[in-house]
Amino acid sequence: MNYDAIILGAGGAGLMAAATAGQAGARVLVIDHADRPGKKILISGGGRCNFTNTGTEADRFLSDNPHFAKSALSRYTQWDFLVLIERHRIAWHEKTLGQLFCDGSARQVVAMLMAECAAGGVEVRLSTTPGPIEQGDGLFRVAGAAAPNLVIATGGPSIPKMGATGLAYDIAAQFGLPLVTPRPALVPMTLGEGDAAFRDIAGVSCPAVARAGGVAFEEAALFTHRGLSGPSILQVSSYWSPGQPVSLNLLPGAAGLLRDARRRMPRAQLKSALAEHLPRRLADALAARIALATEMGNASDADLDRVAGVLTDLTFHPTGTEGYAKAEVTAGGIDTAALSSRTMEARSVPGLYAIGEAVDVTGWLGGYNFQWAWSSGVAAGQAIAARRAGA
Template identity: 55%
Template sequence: MAWDAIILGAGAAGMMAAIEAGRRGRKVLVIDHARAAGEKIRISGGGRCNFTNLGIAPERFLSQNPRFALSALKRFTQWDFIARINAAGIAWHEKTLGQLFCDGPATQVVAMLLRDMERAGVTLWLDCAPGAIRQDDKGFALETPRGAQRARALVVATGGKSIPKIGATGLGYQIAGQFGLPVVETRPALVPLTFAEQELAWMRPLAGVSVAARVAAGRARFDEAVLFTHRGLSGPAILQASSYWREGDPILVDLAPGQDMAGALRAAKAAQGKTALRTVLGRWLPERLARHLEEAAGISGPMAELPGATLDRIAAQVNGWRLVPVGSEGYRTAEVTLGGVDTRALDGRTMEAKGVPGLFFIGEVVDVTGWLGGYNFQWAWSSGWAAGQAL
């Protein structure tokens, strides 16, 4: 059967591209091997879908060419998607740092996109794994379990490798390779970090404790929560830093950002010598963490008995905890995939492959990765919209 466009992937980017192309009168087929559309949308944001961010800016996207995303992000903005959410009657709220979440379940966003696709005349085939692809002078031929399909254009919106339990694969990168497009090396991003047994033994008793902290990886700095787990460190600040961290490099964690802990401890010793260290630390840290720092240092006496060198050592651990992760939890828990189809091979305005007319790559499969907090969904909406205008 012949189509104007076949879109591989019924995720955020694929559905957006299909809606836009369908509204422009194109005959569109969306194919996905999953049994349900928009699975990543459904599970995102704790089931509430952090669908965009008020602070979309190019410096909050990682890529070999961070400015590549500018065209799509400027042409279909966060305000444009918010307008669609409002028009659909989906209630939402702003959390921290400009992050927008649905008041109700994320399935509302999936339902909106499915409804818009249906109204635009888009055909959706789920539980349908795409097969061999070939190109000729008429476009693309695709083998499917429902028979061979043809289209003038092929859009790859298959996502990255993150969260394989919901069906993530490297298919998009394989397709890029088939057509000679370079792929920037991929790795898990927005992912918890893991540590050697020595560090892990110190952290394990704190599993479940969350603390407002500053985490630095290279030149990147993030002031958000850090969560101690049985496997290492997680929480927004760690997930953000993970996108910038590389094997062998340290991260620096400040457990009391903005507080001169050395000065505060010495002042407490002078003014409140009978007070326990954990009590003083508890003014800035969670009680379990304050107690753990005291116990791990082998301190039992009051502040008056602690030498200045001991106080400085504790302060350094609070304000400048230096750690070298051994790795991450990998694609299993990574929210996104860093790297992907090289943006040098794509037209930033249309998302079409420069050397392969009619072939488009959108969303996470492209080497554009946003910060935590709705940025990656906005890239999906914007890149999908851009491709939809060109189909």
């Protein structure tokens, strides 16, 4: 059977594109090697799916072309997706920083997308390996099916245990689409032996302002047995390059707080003063690094300024990241210069589209990457429907 479109990938972007095109009258086939649709959706947000963010704007996304995402995001917004969520009577709640989650389970979002596909007559084939892709006579041929439109929605290689691969990049290479070098993003960072004292306090978390790669994020930082994690670290990891430092401001206003401690507790050691504001194990590790060799009451202003400097700019030199195995998403991917920002269609290959994580558009932590999946999927689905109508 021939189709109007074949979509490779039954994740968020692929299902959204399929539902959009199918409900507009296109005959759509979705192919995925996994045995279930939406596997990454199911594990997201602790199983509750952080499905979008109220603060979604194009400046919350990384790309070699920072303007590329504007078109799709503005034409299908977070509010549009929320309307869909509510139409399916999925209860939701807002957490910090505009993050929206299901009250119940991420399975509800997958069921919603599958229901939308069913409403458009979309055929979904799971446990199906695409195999070789051929093109000729205006058709793409995949797994025994043919269509004038082919959508790359296979994501990136992040979280390989969920079946993620670099298939999108292989397809891009086959059709001559350039890549921005892929790399793990929203990923924990590793520390070397020089920072072993901080690896030894694994499990300790505290609010912090993390800085790296010219950006700063204020959220929790988490010390792990391998290095650094937590929301603020995951955020800056997307901007970090090997060899760059990462710094944490653990105690804003530290200079004033230390002077107050000197007045109130002159016989105390530094670690006791720090433990008033920071977790005890972190206070001990910091005191060991700073090595203030006197009681608080005998510390000079210069001493306290030195301590404050460390607390507000605690600098690490990560040895790397924990890689794709722990990365929430992949940065880089199919170069946006090769795509139309309005339709997601390849400029040099009519009928070939790339959407979602396969593309060099990467959002912040907190629902932004799902919104990109929805928005880019709708853009491609609408373009396929319009192309079919024009034919």
